[in-house]
Amino acid sequence: MTTFYVTTPIYYANSLPHLGHLYTMIVADTIARSKRQRGIETFFLTGTDEHGINIERAAERNQRTPKEQADYVVSYFTKMTSAFGLDSAHGGYDIFMRTTEPFHYQGVSELWRRLTKAKTPKGRDALYKGHYEGWFCAPCAEYKTEDEYAKAANPADPPTCLIHETKLDRISEESYFFRLSDYDEALLDLYESQPEFVRPEARRNEVKSFVAGGLQDLSVSRLRSSVSWGVPVPDDPNHTMYVWFEALSNYITAIGFGYEQQACAIGLEKFWPPLPLVGKDILRFHAVFWPAFLMAGGVEQPRGIFAHGMWLDPTGRKMSKTLGNTIELDVLHRYFSIDAIRYFCLREMVFGQDGRFGYENLIERTNSDLASGLGNLSSRTLTMIHRYCEGRVPSGAISDSGRLAAKRAGVEDEAAISDFISHARDEFTRYFNEFAFSRALEEAWAVIARVDKMISDAKPWDLAKDEKQSETLRAVLYRAAESLRWLCVLLYPAMPNASKDIYLQLGLGDKPGATNPAQLTWGELREGTRPGEVKPLFPRIDKAKTMEEIKNQKSEVRYQKSEAAETRPSERVQVGDAQTGSGQHTTEAEAVPGVEGILNYIDITDFARIELRVGEVRTAERIPKADKLLLMTVDIGEDKPRQILAGIAQYYEPESIVGRKIVVVANLKPRKLRGYESQGMLLAASVGEEGKPVIATFAEDVPNGARLK
Numbered sequence: 001m002t003t004f005y006v007t008t009p010i011y012y013a014n015s016l017p018h019l020g021h022l023y024t025m026i027v028a029d030t031i032a033r034s035k036r037q038r039g040i041e042t043f044f045l046t047g048t049d050e051h052g053i054n055i056e057r058a059a060e061r062n063q064r065t066p067k068e069q070a071d072y073v074v075s076y077f078t079k080m081t082s083a084f085g086l087d088s089a090h091g092g093y094d095i096f097m098r099t100t101e102p103f104h105y106q107g108v109s110e111l112w113r114r115l116t117k118a119k120t121p122k123g124r125d126a127l128y129k130g131h132y133e134g135w136f137c138a139p140c141a142e143y144k145t146e147d148e149y150a151k152a153a154n155p156a157d158p159p160t161c162l163i164h165e166t167k168l169d170r171i172s173e174e175s176y177f178f179r180l181s182d183y184d185e186a187l188l189d190l191y192e193s194q195p196e197f198v199r200p201e202a203r204r205n206e207v208k209s210f211v212a213g214g215l216q217d218l219s220v221s222r223l224r225s226s227v228s229w230g231v232p233v234p235d236d237p238n239h240t241m242y243v244w245f246e247a248l249s250n251y252i253t254a255i256g257f258g259y260e261q262q263a264c265a266i267g268l269e270k271f272w273p274p275l276p277l278v279g280k281d282i283l284r285f286h287a288v289f290w291p292a293f294l295m296a297g298g299v300e301q302p303r304g305i306f307a308h309g310m311w312l313d314p315t316g317r318k319m320s321k322t323l324g325n326t327i328e329l330d331v332l333h334r335y336f337s338i339d340a341i342r343y344f345c346l347r348e349m350v351f352g353q354d355g356r357f358g359y360e361n362l363i364e365r366t367n368s369d370l371a372s373g374l375g376n377l378s379s380r381t382l383t384m385i386h387r388y389c390e391g392r393v394p395s396g397a398i399s400d401s402g403r404l405a406a407k408r409a410g411v412e413d414e415a416a417i418s419d420f421i422s423h424a425r426d427e428f429t430r431y432f433n434e435f436a437f438s439r440a441l442e443e444a445w446a447v448i449a450r451v452d453k454m455i456s457d458a459k460p461w462d463l464a465k466d467e468k469q470s471e472t473l474r475a476v477l478y479r480a481a482e483s484l485r486w487l488c489v490l491l492y493p494a495m496p497n498a499s500k501d502i503y504l505q506l507g508l509g510d511k512p513g514a515t516n517p518a519q520l521t522w523g524e525l526r527e528g529t530r531p532g533e534v535k536p537l538f539p540r541i542d543k544a545k546t547m548e549e550i551k552n553q554k555s556e557v558r559y560q561k562s563e564a565a566e567t568r569p570s571e572r573v574q575v576g577d578a579q580t581g582s583g584q585h586t587t588e589a590e591a592v593p594g595v596e597g598i599l600n601y602i603d604i605t606d607f608a609r610i611e612l613r614v615g616e617v618r619t620a621e622r623i624p625k626a627d628k629l630l631l632m633t634v635d636i637g638e639d640k641p642r643q644i645l646a647g648i649a650q651y652y653e654p655e656s657i658v659g660r661k662i663v664v665v666a667n668l669k670p671r672k673l674r675g676y677e678s679q680g681m682l683l684a685a686s687v688g689e690e691g692k693p694v695i696a697t698f699a700e701d702v703p704n705g706a707r708l709k
C-alpha cells in the first residue's frame, strides 16, 4: 500500500460543530498521521454537507441566503479545526470539502449521468422517473416508512418522526428513483467477498440482515419547486438531487471524479478507495445506498467502512442541553490541552462501541495517565539527566565489572527492557492497524509503568551517592531516555503535540512523526545528546476547582440565547434504527455550544459593544461589614463621577488608589451590591491561586473618559 485515503462524514452546515464532529476528526487525523509516519502518502478529507431543505430552512429562519448560512457555519468549523490542530496548517486534513464548490457540482452530475445509462445487476435501468407519495422528515433528509414514524392522535394531523419528534412533511411529487431493490444480492455478495467491508462485526451483521430483508427503491430527487437548494439534475433542471445521493458523492468528487482539474490536483486513481469513518447512525447510507450507487456508476468500492459508536454522558445517557450533560467545545478547549482531549477520546472509547464522556473522567485521566504517567516520566528522566549526567544523555553501556554492581542494585540486563519495549511496539502497531486505539494506548502505558518501575527500583538518587554505581546510574537513565524516544514515536499519531514537546526536550528535534515505528531500533539514542529545558507537559488539574468553573461556564453558555440554537431543530440526531439497531439516541442537535461560546472567538463588533473608558478615582472608602468591597467614585469624563464598587479591599488601601487612573467598563448594567448601586466595573488582573486583583492602569497621562479601543 503506497497511498491511503481516510474520510470523515461531511457535516451538515445547519448547525455548529460539536463533540461528535470533533471525535471523528480526531480519529481520522490519528489514522492519517500514523499512515504518513509509515511512509504512506495519505489524503484526509473532511468537510461540510451544505445542500437540502434543512439548510434552506435554517437560512430562512436567520434571514440569510442558504449560501450565507453555509458560510457562517463553515467559518465555525474551520475555527474549530484550527483550534484543535486538525487543519492542514497543523498537519491535519488535506481538504475541507464543501458541497457548494463547482468541482462537486461537476463530479456529482457526472455520476448522475452515468446512472442514467447504467443497468442494475438484474438488467434493468438503474434510474427511472416515477411518482413519490410519502412522509418525509427534513431533519433526517429521509422518507419514512410506517415503522419509522408515530401516527398522530388526530388522523388529520401529520405523523411525527420517531427520532426528532417533529412533524413529517407529506410529499407527493414526481421523482427520480434509484432501483435499489435490484441490488440486494449484489450487496450481500459484496459483504461476503469483502468481510471487512463493514466494521465492526456487529454492525456488519445488522447491515446484512437489513439488506437480506429486502430493499425498496430510493427516491433520489425532489422537485425544484419543493427543494431548490441543491444540485440540479443534469438535463432536467426541474429536479434537485436528493441530498444524501449528492453528499455521499463527496468522497469521489473531492479527489477528482468528473472534474479534470481536481483530478490532476489530487487524483481519484491515486487515492481511491477510501476508508470512510462514520457514526453508526449514518451507516446505512454508507454501507447500503452508497455501494449500490458506486456499482451503478462503475466505481470501485471503498476498502471498508468503519462505524464508530456514540458519546454518551458518564451515566450512559444521551447528551442533551435539557439534561445539562453536553460537552461544549469551547469549554473543552479552554480547560484541556488538545492532546489530553485526543488521548481521552482514543483511550476511553473502544473504537466501534459507545463511550462515555464527562469532564470529571477527562480530568481524572489527564491527571493520572498524563500528568502522573507520561508527563512525570519525561520530566523525572530529563531532570535526572541534567542533574546527574551534566545535561547529556549518558552511555547505556555497562562493562563486565559494572554488571555485577548493577545486579546488586537490582537493575536487570538491558535486553529485558529492550525486548519488552520492542514487543510493546509490535502490539501497539497491530492494535493501531486494527483501529483498536484504546488497546494500543494500553500497550504504550504498560511501557510507561515498566520504565517508571525501573527507575523507582533502581533509585538513581541513591546510585548517585555511590561512585561504584556510576555506570548503573547512567545505564538506568539511558534506558529511560531511550524508552521515552520510542514512546514519542509511537504516540505521535495520537498525541502529536506532547510527543513533539518531549522529543524536543530530549534534544531530538521536533519531528517524532518522521520516524517509522517499525524502524525503531533500541540503542539509537546517541550518547552525548543534549536534552533541552525541562518543561511541564501536563500540569495537574485541580478537579474540584475546575469542575466548579466549568459548571458556571456551562450555565453561562446554556442561558445564552444563541442564533445557533434557533437553527438547531433541523439537525440530524442519532437513531437506533432497525438497520443499525443500537437503540441509543445520542448527542442531540441542541447539544452544541452557543455561537458565543464557540472557542472564545468574538468578532470586532462584539468587542465594540463593550465601552471601556479611562477613569480617575476621586474617592475610595471601605464599606462596613463588607471586607472585600471598596466604594469608589470615579470620574470618567461625565458630568458626575460614577459610583463603583470593587472587590479589592483586601489588597488595596482606599487612600492608595485615590487619584489613580483606571479602566472602567462603562456600559455594564448597574447593579446593587450591599445596598449600593455600582455603575460600572474596574478592570484588574487576577493573579495567582487566590486571584489577587492587580488594577489595570496607564504608564502615560490620559484624559478621563478617553475610550479604549
Ligand code: MSP
Residues within 6 Å of the ligand: 008, 009, 010, 011, 012, 019, 020, 021, 023, 024, 049, 247, 248, 249, 250, 278, 279, 280, 281, 282, 309, 310, 311, 312, 319, 571, 572, 574, 586, 587
Ligand atoms: N451530513 C451527514 C453526513 C453526510 S456524509 C456523506 C450528517 N451530518 S452530521 O452533521 O449530522 O454529522 C453527523 C456525524 O456526527 C455522524 O457521523 C454522527 O455519528 C456524528 N455524531 C453525532 N453525535 C455524536 C455523538 N454523540 N458521538 C459520536 N458521534 C456523533 O449526518
